[in-house]
Amino acid sequence: MRFGMPWPGPGVAREAEQAGAAAFCTGDFADHDPYTTLVEMVANTERALLGPAIAYAFSRTPYAHATAMRQLHAKAPGRLFLGLGSGAFRVNRDWFGVPADRPVARIAETVDVVRAWLRAENGEKVQYSGEFYSADADVRAPVLGRLDIPVLLAAFNRRMAATAGRVADGVIGHGLFTASWWRDVVRPAAGDEGTEHGWVITAVDDAAPERAIRDARRMIAFYLTVKTYDPYVAHHGWEGPVERLRAAFRAGDTDAMADAVTDEMLADIAVCGRTTDAKAALARRAGSLPRDVAYFAPPSFLVSARRRAAYARASLALIERESQ
Incomplete structure (x- = not known):
């Protein structure tokens, strides 16, 4: 097990590497491009x-994903991985203007074509013929x-986890993942051969631990407003709290959203509070973390960039502890 964090910027990253951080990842959204950040x-x-962890798979062609990684490999050989995510149906349709149907089959083909470009030898044609993509x-x-x-x-739900196990080199888990979700759903579908990365909602603040806990609750609540996660909610028996937090979200009441997240949900999902509390939570959650790389991810919902940076720096105490 190695620990890292979403990219915190060069300053904190230098401290993090010195403290023992073994990995950094970046995401994809309307205000940040994963490959631009990866250059930094x-x-x-x-x-x-x-x-x-991740790049939206369908917002770029397989060629674009592969060539970005190929160029960056020249500067960081042996240090790169490519995490792809299908993205939500509406994001693909309304933001990118790309086909959004059959995402599981489509992303499986995306992996095949990306690999065709990454593994091509000089002098060979890059050839592929499938349902969604072709290359010659x-x-x-x-x-x-x-x-x-x-x-x-x-991969969140069972079908995507099975696809990751079948066509990819591993799986990237969501910040909501619990011990039960890894054990009972993701691993049986994905198998034991692939690499496991995953995010862990982490908010540590010795000066204001209650605020850190509140930020973690809001982050959990915000994630659970998405109906894609309904099988996960049912698996844990959390239908009641999730119904309340979704009603609060529709009403624009972010305090009520946080209040709806139970202590059980918080303990199963997040690492938060004072440093001592976070270390204890991390020890309790040893069996609920991804096998290979866990990213200590600060909450982002209604959390300023300055506070996210403070949470990232505070999480270095957890990395130092685990690296000893």
């Missing part, structure tokens, strides 16, 4: 594993050569 990550780290590229310039960059899939 490569330039400001020395040893850590780096990659998107004769690249005459000597710029290729096989790269074995791991491709991971963000």
